[in-house]
Amino acid sequence: MPIFVIVIFSVALLLRVLYQKYRIRQQIQWRNYRKMAVQLLSISAIYIVFLFPWTILYTAYSAGLPSSIGADYYSVSSYLSYFVVMLTPFVCVMSLPELRKKCTNILLFQYRPTRVVHPETLTVTRLNPPRALSIMPNAQ
Known part of the structure; x- marks a missing residue:
């Protein structure tokens, strides 16, 4: 019974949306x-x-069919x-196009970001003039 309820109400929801657009004379933009x-029909x-x-x-089987008929298929x-x-x-996830593209790239190992190394010159400027260090002997 739940299978029929899920399928019938999923299709009914889709038909209800389409009928409302038809009733108010709006064009259906697919x-x-x-x-x-896609999500409702896939489920x-x-x-x-x-x-x-x-x-x-x-x-x-509940109606009286012998259990020997189709027993293997029933277990499978x-x-x-x-x-x-x-x-x-x-x-549900695959109905999202952005996520579907990312998943297929990851699963098929197509997502390889290109890493290019460019040479870069660094210039160092000192803000303070160099100071002379004085080392004091240990006072004993």
């Missing part, structure tokens, strides 16, 4: 809603891909259901 659309896709098969098998899909929790933060 660059303003791209982040939201919905993760839930459908990883949890939907497991949910269907679980429902079928129940293991894959944990990936939803692990992948959701990455989907």
